[in-house]
Amino acid sequence: MNKSASLWQSDAMATRIKKRYKAERRFKAFGIAAIVISMAFLVFLLVTMVSKGLGGIDWNFLTNSDATDPDLAGIWGALKGSFFVMGVTLVLSFPMGMLAAIYLEEFAPSNRWIGIIEVSINNLAAVPSIIFGLLGLAIFIQVMHLPRSSALVGGMTLALMTLPVIVIAGRNAIQAVPPSIRDAALAVGASPVQTVFHHVLPLALPGILTGTIIGMSRALGETAPLLLIGMRAFIGTPPDSFTSDATVLPMQIFLWSDEIDRGFVQNTSAAIIVLLVFLIAMNGLAIYLRNRFETRW
Amino acid sequence: MTPVFVLLSALGLGLIGWFAARAKAQKLFTGRGSLHSLPGYHGWHQATWVILPALAIWTLWQIFSPGLVEAAVLGDPATGILTETGIQRTAILSEARQLAFNPDAPAFNPKARELAGAFAAAITKFNWIGTALTLVVAFAGGAWGYTRVKAAYPARTKVERSVMFALLLASLIAILTTVGIIGSLIFETANFFSFVSPIDFLFGTHWAPDPFAPVTDDIGRKYGAIPLFWGTIFIGAIIAMIVAIPLGLMSAIYLTQYANPRLRKWVKPILEILAGIPTVVYGYFAALTAAPLVRDFASSIGMANPSTESALAAGAVMGIMIIPFVSSMADDSIAAVPSAMRDGSLAMGATRSETIKRVLIPAALPGIVAGVMLAISRAIGETMIVYMAAGAAANLSANPLDSMTTVTFQIAKLLNSEGEFDHPATLAAFALGLVLFIVTLILNIIALRVVNRFREAYE
Numbered sequence: 021m022n023k024s025a026s027l028w029q030s031d032a033m034a035t036r037i038k039k040r041y042k043a044e045r046r047f048k049a050f051g052i053a054a055i056v057i058s059m060a061f062l063v064f065l066l067v068t069m070v071s072k073g074l075g076g077i078d079w080n081f082l083t084n085s086d087a088t089d090p091d092l093a094g095i096w097g098a099l100k101g102s103f104f105v106m107g108v109t110l111v112l113s114f115p116m117g118m119l120a121a122i123y124l125e126e127f128a129p130s131n132r133w134i135g136i137i138e139v140s141i142n143n144l145a146a147v148p149s150i151i152f153g154l155l156g157l158a159i160f161i162q163v164m165h166l167p168r169s170s171a172l173v174g175g176m177t178l179a180l181m182t183l184p185v186i187v188i189a190g191r192n193a194i195q196a197v198p199p200s201i202r203d204a205a206l207a208v209g210a211s212p213v214q215t216v217f218h219h220v221l222p223l224a225l226p227g228i229l230t231g232t233i234i235g236m237s238r239a240l241g242e243t244a245p246l247l248l249i250g251m252r253a254f255i256g257t258p259p260d261s262f263t264s265d266a267t268v269l270p271m272q273i274f275l276w277s278d279e280i281d282r283g284f285v286q287n288t289s290a291a292i293i294v295l296l297v298f299l300i301a302m303n304g305l306a307i308y309l310r311n312r313f314e315t316r317w
Numbered sequence: 318m319t320p321v322f323v324l325l326s327a328l329g330l331g332l333i334g335w336f337a338a339r340a341k342a343q344k345l346f347t348g349r350g351s352l353h354s355l356p357g358y359h360g361w362h363q364a365t366w367v368i369l370p371a372l373a374i375w376t377l378w379q380i381f382s383p384g385l386v387e388a389a390v391l392g393d394p395a396t397g398i399l400t401e402t403g404i405q406r407t408a409i410l411s412e413a414r415q416l417a418f419n420p421d422a423p424a425f426n427p428k429a430r431e432l433a434g435a436f437a438a439a440i441t442k443f444n445w446i447g448t449a450l451t452l453v454v455a456f457a458g459g460a461w462g463y464t465r466v467k468a469a470y471p472a473r474t475k476v477e478r479s480v481m482f483a484l485l486l487a488s489l490i491a492i493l494t495t496v497g498i499i500g501s502l503i504f505e506t507a508n509f510f511s512f513v514s515p516i517d518f519l520f521g522t523h524w525a526p527d528p529f530a531p532v533t534d535d536i537g538r539k540y541g542a543i544p545l546f547w548g549t550i551f552i553g554a555i556i557a558m559i560v561a562i563p564l565g566l567m568s569a570i571y572l573t574q575y576a577n578p579r580l581r582k583w584v585k586p587i588l589e590i591l592a593g594i595p596t597v598v599y600g601y602f603a604a605l606t607a608a609p610l611v612r613d614f615a616s617s618i619g620m621a622n623p624s625t626e627s628a629l630a631a632g633a634v635m636g637i638m639i640i641p642f643v644s645s646m647a648d649d650s651i652a653a654v655p656s657a658m659r660d661g662s663l664a665m666g667a668t669r670s671e672t673i674k675r676v677l678i679p680a681a682l683p684g685i686v687a688g689v690m691l692a693i694s695r696a697i698g699e700t701m702i703v704y705m706a707a708g709a710a711a712n713l714s715a716n717p718l719d720s721m722t723t724v725t726f727q728i729a730k731l732l733n734s735e736g737e738f739d740h741p742a743t744l745a746a747f748a749l750g751l752v753l754f755i756v757t758l759i760l761n762i763i764a765l766r767v768v769n770r771f772r773e774a775y776e
Contacts, residue, residue, distance in 0.1 A: 040668055047670035051571025054564045055584060061637050062591055065602050119487035127484060137488050140495040146691070146761045147754065148698020150725050151498060153732075154750045158501035162738065180494050187491070213477040241595025244700035244725070248732045270597040277601045277705060285605070292598050299593060 069296070073289025081290060085258055086272065090283025095291050097258040098272035101171055101251075102240060104259060105268055108175020109239050113182040114232050120183075121190025121228065126216050145184035152181045153245030161249060169250035171259055171266040177245050182235040189231020193224040226313035233306040237299050243270040269295050319444050320375075323451055327371045330452075331364040334459045338363030341466045354473035362472040365479055366462030371455035378447040389439040390432065502754060505747030512741040513537040518748060524711035524727075526745055528736025540745055542752070544711035548721035552632040552707060553696035556717060560636025561692060565643025566685070570673055572644075573651055592641040600705030603634040608706050615718040626708030629717040635702050639692045646691065650684020650768075651677055653775055683771040687764040694760035698753060700725040724749045 027033065084094025120141075128134040156177035160166045166173050197220050205215040246252075251267055252275060259266035267275070269291060276288040339360035346352055387410065409429050416433035417440055465472070510518070514537055521541015530536075568588065572581050607630040615627070654677055662672040678685070708720030709730060731746040 040671070044668040044670045047673070048571070048575055051567045051575060054567035055571055055588070058564055058568060058588055058591065058637070058640050059584075062587070065594070065598075068602065068606060069598070116487045116490055119484050120491065123481075123484035123488045127481065128488070137492055141491045142765070143758060143761065144491060144494060146694065146757065147498070148695075148700075148725070148757055150698065150700045150728055151502075151750055151754050154728070154747060155494070155498045155501055157732065158505060158747070159497050180490075183490065183494070211473065211477060213480055217480075237593070241593075241597070243595070243597045244704075244729065247700075247704075247729050252733065270595050273597050273601060274701065274705070277597075277604060288601060292601065295595060295598070299595070303593060 066296075069289045069292045073286060073291075073293045076286040076290035077293065081287070082294075085256055086254060086267070086275075087256065090279070090281050090287055093276075093284070093287055095269065095272060095294060097255050098267050098269045098291070099294070100258040101174075101255065101266035102268040104171035104262055104266060105174045105178060105246075106236060106240060108172055108262065109178045109182055110232075110236060112176065112179035113186055113235070116179075117183050117186025117232070117235075118190055118228055121187045121194060122216060122221065124187070125191045125194040126220065127212070141184045141187050144180075145188060149181055149242055150244040150248065152177055153248030155180065156245060156249045167263045169253055169265050169267075170263045172262040173249050174246050174251050174266065174268065175262075177249060178239040178242060181242070181245065182232075182239050185235035185238065186228070186232050189234070190224070190228045193227025193231065194220060196227065197223045223315070226309050230306045230310045233302050233309070237302040237306075240302070241270055241295065241299060243268075243274055246271055247274075269298075319448060323375055323448055324372075326452065327368050327375075327455055330371075330455050330459065331368040334363040334367040334462065335360040338463060338466050341463070342472075345466070345468045352468050353471050354476075358473040358476050359466050359470070361476045362465065363459065363462045365476065366458040367455050370458040371451050374454045375447065375451045378450065382443045382447060386436065386439045386443050389443070390435045393435050498754065502747055502751040505744050506751045508739070509741055509744035509748045512744070513540045518542055518745075522713060524722075526731065526742040528731065528734045528740050528742035530742075532741060536741060540741070542724075542749065544713045545722060545724050545727055545749065546752075547713055548628065548707070548711070549697050549723040549725070551715070551717075551721060552628050552703060552723055553635065553699065554693045556628060556632025557636035557639055557696045558689065558693065560633050561639040561643050561696075562689060564636075565640045565692075566647050568640070569644040569647035569651065573648055574669060574673055574677075588644060589641050591638060594638070596638065596699060596701040597705075599634050599638050600701040600703075603630050603702055603706035607634050611718065620718060624708065624710075624720040626706060626710075626720040627718050628707060628721040631703050631707035632717070634706065635696055635699055638699075638702070639696055642692050642695060643688055646688025647681070647685050650681040650688065650771065653684060653772060654680045655775055683767050687767040687771070690760045690764040690767075694757040694764075697723070698725060698757055700729055704729055724753050728753075 080092075081094045082099075083096050084092060085097030087093040124134065124138065124141075128137075156173060160173045160176055161168055166176075201219050201223065202215050205219045206212070210218065246268060251271055253265055253267065254275070255265055255267045273288055273291045273295065276284045276291065339356045342352065342354075342356035342359035346356065390410075390413075409426050409432070412426060412429035413432035413436050416429060417436035512532060517537035518540050520543065521538065522543045523538060523541045524544050525539045527539070572585060576584065604626075608625050608627060611627045611630045612625055658676055658680060659672055662676040663669070667675065703723045703726045707723060707726060709722055709726065710720045711722050711727075712719050714721070728746045728749050731742055731749075734742065736743050
């Protein structure tokens with residue numbers, strides 16, 4: 021009889037293979053467990069918030085501002101503050117980010133200065149958000165004397181934080197436009213600036229917008245930098261200008277979570293639901309834009 | 318009100334200029350090649366000449382007019398009542414200025430109320446002068462630009478040059494931000510070190526800053542940051558990673574190696590949601606649900622008086638938040654391993670899990686380690702979860718059930734204590750911020766280097 025065949029069919033080998041298959045199944049089970057645990061946590065978190073907060077969402081909650089009585093307190097003031105802050109952030113960071121991305125991708129010579137700019141953009145994207153709060157406090161409030169805890173300062177601080185996100189997304193989108201488009205435009209006599217603004221930019225715009233929305237949704241949920249520039253005061257009336265005292269939705273959640281009155285637990289969870297709805301809507305829009313306008317060249 | 322008016326009128330004039338110059342250029346058009354630039358470019362050239370000088374003048378005026386207003390008020394004979402000098406004089410003047418903007422503002426000094434009228438009058442007057450000056454400059458710029466509209470004038474070249482300038486300016490914002498961060502952190506930290514020696518700060522083990530305590534010579538003994546560094550490392554780099562690395566790594570392995578593409582397409586975005594949830598929500602969840610669980614557990618194993626705030630609750634929730642981050646980094650680095658290595662191992666009769674454990678993970682290890690470093694740098698910079706769940710007590714302890722504090726927590730707390738900005742307790746926040754900035758920067762730079770070298774190795 022063949023020697024190797026008997027080796028393969030021996031009892032020792034059968035146990036060994038059984039053991040290896042068992043290890044294989046165990047490993048696979050670990051993988052499934054990891055995914056199930058992560059998803060279970062997500063579901064648990066969402067269910068907790070919905071079950072605690074859904075009862076608190078009514079018309080009064082959406083139209084009132086913060087109050088000391090949990091039954092009267094609402095989120096309109098914080099929501100309006102968030103709109104103001106996001107407005108400032110968008111107006112500053114979108115044009116700046118788009119222009120910087122165009123410059124770095126299309127016109128920048130490759131020298132040491134440009135290298136420094138690229139490195140600093142990539143590093144800024146990884147700087148902890150609270151550092152931007154320190155920057156806002158030191159520069160915007162202590163040096164420039166802009167009004168503390170206003171939507172203007174909050175928006176400027178978040179704009180600096182969002183800028184690198186938009187630049188990086190914008191560069192990727194511009195890079196994805198094939199060179200043949202540029203060559204065609206240049207060949208019929210367009211100037212380099214015309215080539216970029218008339219041909220490359222329209223094709224890259226969906227990608228830039230997607231990146232902008234993702235950056236904005238991160239800014240909308242951000243709390244830490246705003247804490248440092250003083251946006252944590254009790255705001256009983258909605259802000260009526262960019263320089264008046266304001267608070268934002270995540271900050272309202274934070275302030276309510278500190279309240280001792282049990283009634284605020286419902287308010288906090290309800291405000292979290294509203295915040296998550298906004299974030300889901302923004303991310304949904306980003307996904308839609310990406311699917312609708314993404315071109316595979 | 319005035320700034321909005323000035324901005325709108327400058328833009329309006331610019332728009333008018335755009336149409337006027339374009340119309341003039343269109344009239345000059347006599348046939349192919351008769352104009353150097355298209356009429357639209359003449360319009361943009363004109364609009365630039367109207368808007369930019371006007372806004373520049375307005376900005377300059379905003380910088381200088383407060384000084385002029387004060388000079389005008391002080392030149393007024395009514396200010397004879399102002400006999401105080403020094404700090405008090407400055408205080409009264411700034412109160413009067415506040416009153417001029419908002420008559421309901423609180424005023425502690427009656428003299429401020431008397432001066433408010435003079436201030437209001439001077440401010441209105443100088444605002445009018447500034448507005449008029451801006452409009453004059455807008456018209457002057459417009460007139461100069463309008464005379465340039467000629468057939469041979471290279472409007473396009475000029476406009477494109479200013480476009481390039483704007484592009485360059487936008488890219489410089491990133492450098493300015495970096496310089497601003499480093500500059501302000503170093504400046505305030507230097508201030509802080511004039512009160513507290515760097516050695517006390519970096520190696521001291523007692524942390525008890527009081528923003529209202531008088532500054533004494535031995536103040537350095539209260540600013541030992543070792544407990545904060547330990548708390549940060551323990552929560553962000555140890556507890557959070559014990560949760561995030563196995564879960565993140567295993568889910569990435571399952572999704573890339575076992576799951577069919579359809580499942581992957583659905584599960585991956587759902588896991589990514591974990592990274593998109595605002596940190597304040599995690600913080601609230603940690604404080605509301607996780608912390609009481611940990612406390613009950615602590616008392617069930619016989620700890621006396623367990624605190625509601627624990628390193629474990631904050632660290633575990635933070636770890637969950639980091640899962641998608643670890644998972645996507647691991648995903649990328651496993652995908653970068655050439656499939657020939659995997660196929661070779663499978664062809665030799667290794668099971669899939671053996672291939673993963675013995676071939677894929679060792680080959681992808683540099684990328685995974687880099688991903689973990691990036692995850693740590695994100696975890697130690699996280700503020701809201703620790704602010705809401707980890708506690709304020711600066712304990713130097715290895716017990717995860719104890720309350721612990723972190724660098725980010727203390728930054729937020731020190732700057733929210735309403736103390737004086739020049740007090741060492743406030744400045745300490747900037748010193749902590751500088752340490753945090755340097756550590757995260759180093760982690761990121763090393764991680765990116767490793768990732769790049771690792772990519773090159775397999776290409």
